[in-house]
Amino acid sequence: MTQVLERPVELGPVGEAVRIARRRALLEWIAVHALGVAAALFFTLPFVFVVLTSLMSDEQALTRDLVPDTWQWDNYRRVLDTPGFLTWWRNTLLYAGLGTVLTVVSSLPVAYALAKFRFRGRNLSLMLVIAMMMLPPQVVIIPMYLFWAKQLDLSGTLWPLIIPMAFGDAFSIFLLRQFLLTIPNEYLDAARVDGCGELRTMLRVVVPMAKPGIAAVALFQFFYAWNDYFGPQIYASENPGAWTLSYGLESFKGAHHTDWNLTMAATVLVMAPVILVFFFAQKAFVEGVTLTGVKG
Amino acid sequence: MSTLAVRRRRSALRTLAFLSPWLIGFSVFFAYPLISTLYFSLMRYDGFNTPEFRGLDNWTYVFSDYPMFWPALWNTLWLVLVMVTCRVVFGLGVGLLITKIKTGAGVFRTLFYLPYLAPPVAATLAFVFLLNPGTGPVNSILDGMGLPTPGWFTDADWSKPALTALALWGVGDLMVIFMAALLDVPKEQYEAAELDGTSAWQRFRYVTLPNISPIVLFAVVTGVIQTMQYYTQPLVAGKVASGVIGGSGQHFEPGYPDKSTLTLPQLVYNLGFQRFDYGGACVVALVLFALAMAFTALLMRRRGGLLQAGD
Numbered sequence: 001m002t003q004v005l006e007r008p009v010e011l012g013p014v015g016e017a018v019r020i021a022r023r024r025a026l027l028e029w030i031a032v033h034a035l036g037v038a039a040a041l042f043f044t045l046p047f048v049f050v051v052l053t054s055l056m057s058d059e060q061a062l063t064r065d066l067v068p069d070t071w072q073w074d075n076y077r078r079v080l081d082t083p084g085f086l087t088w089w090r091n092t093l094l095y096a097g098l099g100t101v102l103t104v105v106s107s108l109p110v111a112y113a114l115a116k117f118r119f120r121g122r123n124l125s126l127m128l129v130i131a132m133m134m135l136p137p138q139v140v141i142i143p144m145y146l147f148w149a150k151q152l153d154l155s156g157t158l159w160p161l162i163i164p165m166a167f168g169d170a171f172s173i174f175l176l177r178q179f180l181l182t183i184p185n186e187y188l189d190a191a192r193v194d195g196c197g198e199l200r201t202m203l204r205v206v207v208p209m210a211k212p213g214i215a216a217v218a219l220f221q222f223f224y225a226w227n228d229y230f231g232p233q234i235y236a237s238e239n240p241g242a243w244t245l246s247y248g249l250e251s252f253k254g255a256h257h258t259d260w261n262l263t264m265a266a267t268v269l270v271m272a273p274v275i276l277v278f279f280f281a282q283k284a285f286v287e288g289v290t291l292t293g294v295k296g
Numbered sequence: 297m298s299t300l301a302v303r304r305r306r307s308a309l310r311t312l313a314f315l316s317p318w319l320i321g322f323s324v325f326f327a328y329p330l331i332s333t334l335y336f337s338l339m340r341y342d343g344f345n346t347p348e349f350r351g352l353d354n355w356t357y358v359f360s361d362y363p364m365f366w367p368a369l370w371n372t373l374w375l376v377l378v379m380v381t382c383r384v385v386f387g388l389g390v391g392l393l394i395t396k397i398k399t400g401a402g403v404f405r406t407l408f409y410l411p412y413l414a415p416p417v418a419a420t421l422a423f424v425f426l427l428n429p430g431t432g433p434v435n436s437i438l439d440g441m442g443l444p445t446p447g448w449f450t451d452a453d454w455s456k457p458a459l460t461a462l463a464l465w466g467v468g469d470l471m472v473i474f475m476a477a478l479l480d481v482p483k484e485q486y487e488a489a490e491l492d493g494t495s496a497w498q499r500f501r502y503v504t505l506p507n508i509s510p511i512v513l514f515a516v517v518t519g520v521i522q523t524m525q526y527y528t529q530p531l532v533a534g535k536v537a538s539g540v541i542g543g544s545g546q547h548f549e550p551g552y553p554d555k556s557t558l559t560l561p562q563l564v565y566n567l568g569f570q571r572f573d574y575g576g577a578c579v580v581a582l583v584l585f586a587l588a589m590a591f592t593a594l595l596m597r598r599r600g601g602l603l604q605a606g607d
Contacts, residue, residue, distance in 0.1 A: 032396045039390060040407045046465060047410075049433045050422045064436040106317035113314035119307075126364065127596065132326050132553040134523040134592040139585045140329035140337055140562040142574050146343070147329070167321030198310055227415040230561075234569065246417045253421060253536050260425055270418045276412050281408070 004025045054264035061261035075265040079252075084240055085266070088248040095158050095232075095244055096225035102165040103172050104214060110168050111176030111203050116188060126177070132170035137230055145234055156239035161231045165221075170215045179213030180206065214283035219277070226274055245270045312545065318482040330585070337578035344572075349461065354575035358583075364551065364566065371456065371530075372523060375559070380458045380519035387470025392504075394471065395478045405475075412468030417527040423462045424449050424536045449537035452556035459529060459557065468517055477511040478504065517595040523559075524588045530557035531565075560584045 053061060054075055056068040079085060088122035113119075114126055183206060191201040207214070225244075232247040240248075249270050253263045312319070337354055339347040358365050390408055397404050411419070426434050427448035437444040448458040479502060489499045505512075534552035550566055551558035560580060568577030 028396075029398065032393065033399060035393055036397050036404050039393060040404060043411050043465065044410050046422055046426055049426055053425065053433075055564060060433065064431050066433055066436065105485060106321075109314040110318040113311055117307075117314070119311045125318075128326075129318070130596060131589060131592060132322065134521050134588050134595075135326070136527075136561055136584055136588055138525075138527070138564040139581045139588070140326065141564060142568050142577050142581065143332035144325065145568075146332075146574075150343075158469060164321065164325050166317070167325065168318035169321075180322035181491075185556050198314070223413070227417070227528075229532070230565075231416050233565075246415055248534055249417050249421065250535065260431070263421060264425060267421050268417045271414050274413050274415060275410060278410070 019127055031270050050264045050267060053260055054262075054268050056063060056261045058259060059259060061259060067185065072261065075261050076269065079262055079265045082252070082255075082266075083250060084243070085252075085269075087241060088243050088245045091158060091236075091242060092226060092244040092246070095162060095228075096222045099165045099225045100218050100221045102162065103169045106166050106168045107172040107176055108207070108214070109202065111173045111180055112198075112206060114173065115177045115180035116185070116206075117198075129170050129173050129177075133174055135170075141234060148235065155235055156243070158232065158236055158243050160235045161228070162224075169221065174220060175217050175220070176210070176213055179210055179216075183209050212284055212287055215281060216287055219281055219284060222273060222277070306434060312387035319490055333578045333585075334423040336574050337582055339575050342572040343574060350575065354573075354579045358567075358576050358579045362563075362567070364555060364563055365580070367551065367555040368560050368563050371556065371558055372526075372560060374456055375459075375523045375526060376457070376520050379463050380516060380523060382460055383467055383470060383519055384515045386464050387467045387515065388474050388508075388512070390467060390471045391474030391478055391499075394475055405471075408471055413464045417532050419462060419466065420529045420532040421536060423458065423465070424533055427458050427461075428537075449533050449557075450553055452554040455533070455537075455556045459533060462529060462533075470591070473511060473515065474508070477508040481507040512535055514595070517591055518590050521588055521595070524584060525561060526559045527561040527565075527580065530559050531562055533557060560587075596607050 009247070049066065052067055055071045055073065056065070056075075057070060057072050060069055114122060114129070144160070145155075148160035152160075154160050187205055187209065188201055191205045192198075196204065227246055229246045229250075232242075232244045236242040236244070236247065240251075243251075249266055252266050256262045336347070338349060338351060338352070340350045341347040373406040394401065394405055394408065414422070426432050429435055429445065430448055431449045432448075434448075438445050446454040446457075448454050485503045485507070486499060489503050494502070531550055534550055534557045535548050538548065538552040547570070549570075561584065563580045564577045564584070567573045567580060
């Protein structure tokens with residue numbers, strides 16, 4: 001490639017140089033797109049195999065076949081008919097839905113204060129938010145479990161996971177603050193001059209401008225709750241009536257030892273909503289991911 | 297009282313009001329349990345009998361007698377060295393690739409990103425199936441090509457590489473971050489380098505890398521912190537591959553096969569909720585805390601950006 005690049009400068013005819021450059025661009029196009037297709041196969045084939053297996057008959061799922069002989073769409077109905085599966089759906093929606101609303105409502109004012117107020121201890125507060133964000137949930141789980149289970153008698157429910165979300169979530173606070181920093185202070189000052197208090201400034205001026213950031217935070221929180229395994233394992237494992245999809249899915253495999261077809265159908269049913277939500281909110285989500293790393 | 301003092305006090309109260317959800321959250325869900333963890337790490341407590349003060353007994357037990365501690369620490373080191381490195385290199389590679397793709401870039405980007413969204417339990421189940429030694433598609437294909445067929449999640453030597461494959465599949469977060477960083481590299485620098493007759497590798501080495509090095513560092517450090525928290529995938533993989541799940545009477549000792557998938561957070565679960573040794577669990581929790589905070593401090597010190605002022 002290097003020689004190809006260097007030589008045209010010495011070669012006389014301009015047409016020759018253009019021709020070589022064109023051919024080089026074409027070769028690069030082919031190489032890049034071939035790599036792209038290879039990578040696309042790596043990222044999509046697992047989904048393809050999972051879906052194909054989920055449509056196999058019970059007997060065929062025990063073989064090494066890759067493609068179903070007969071397409072058993074009925075497998076999905078069998079999974080949905082499994083006792084508990086719909087309850088897990090409902091619980092997951094409660095945890096993810098209510099949790100997301102609570103997180104956004106409680107994190108926004110904190111993020112606003114950290115981004116736009118000047119006060120002593122602001123940097124310290126921000127450092128503590130980051131520390132909380134990086135804290136593995138297992139670090140404080142023993143006292144938290146004792147608190148929720150022994151003092152408040154709430155084990156066997158999802159409330160120990162939902163209630164804390166009404167008190168600000170570190171990651172959401174951090175992400176929202178990063179976003180609010182990008183809103184020029186002039187807008188806030190204009191509202192203040194018009195006589196708005198801080199609460200009204202936040203609700204009337206900042207919230208409309210921060211919609212993409214709020215959407216990203218809501219999505220992250222929704223996915224977090226949807227995916228959470230450790231939380232339900234600690235607080236809900238004793239009561240199958242309180243399980244979420246992520247937690248129930250694993251026991252589903254236990255109950256259907258070798259029925260890979262049913263397990264894979266259940267897996268698809270747990271993955272599908274997240275992927276659907278993503279397609280509807282792709283832009284907000286990718287913006288959010290970028291914000292966590294780059295805007296910092 | 298002067299109006300200035302009144303105004304100042306009002307502004308302090310207003311700040312407090314806005315911060316109040318988090319101030320409560322911080323005290324109840326962070327400060328108090330952290331102190332309590334420290335307290336329990338010095339006590340013998342099973343959740344039923346009254347806690348008894350035992351000094352450093354729990355600490356010596358975890359470090360010298362608890363058979364899972366050192367394997368878990370070793371696995372964590374392995375994952376940091378191999379999994380994090382692979383993820384950063386692969387994420388950068390895919391990010392580079394996506395910036396070069398001209399036709400159908402949006403479709404490729406979405407396809408590359410989707411696996412990152414797969415819920416961890418579902419993704420892990422999918423990979424345990426794909427990589428199952430008997431009937432899994434991967435080994436069927438390897439076998440068809442006459443290649444060796446590893447035991448993956450059922451073989452202690454292959455379980456961590458299998459987890460690494462799963463982590464590489466979900467590299468979408470890093471891809472997006474690297475992609476944004478790569479697009480931010482000033483075009484003029486590439487043009488200047490090209491005029492100097494540099495090779496593609498030289499341009500990557502002397503133009504791209506220096507420009508994106510803060511993002512590489514960010515990816516490495518957050519990768520290390522995520523590895524400290526690595527819980528769901530190794531636990532579920534071990535459980536499902538071992539076949540010991542389902543019935544409530546069944547007891548699963550994490551780490552299958554042969555402690556090769558143990559990570560520190562699993563020890564907290566194993567000690568606290570399976571062995572009812574809350575004291576020991578708190579010792580591991582504090583080790584985890586120290587490690588996570590050390591790397592977080594590194595992240596904040598090296599990347600002043602995280603703490604940039606709000607104005």
